[in-house]
Amino acid sequence: MTDDDVRFLRRALELAISAREGGNPPFGSLLVGGDGAVLVEERNSSVTDSDITAHPELKLARWAGRELDPAAAAEATMYTSCQPCGMCAGAIERSGLGRVVFALSAEQLAALKPPPVTGLGVRLDGPALPDEAAVPVEGYYP
């Protein structure tokens, strides 16, 4: 962890505070290019946008996928106020971003939140037809 890492994490925390002040969950993130320049910043806007996917990490991953070539994405770092959730982690992986630095772990966040109402989550059944489901995928990836 460098001094620049800490500086960019503190900026992510400022964005998280800004999100909260704007009526949204308290999360913020920014992308920094390989040259150390800030590329783009985002805040959670899931309440004001009425969009359950409006996490800053997902917005930045989508931005990187659109705007950066693979080499630039690999050199970029996402600084984020909290460890990305599963949804965002999947998008970050697909974006090709090279590094994520977070200030608060998912476990530390969970300690600050009330427990889930049901704790049941979504029912996930499968794999149900693995042989048939493999057919459209086979040969797609080099």
Ligand SMILES: [Zn+2]
């Ligand atoms: Zn997320």
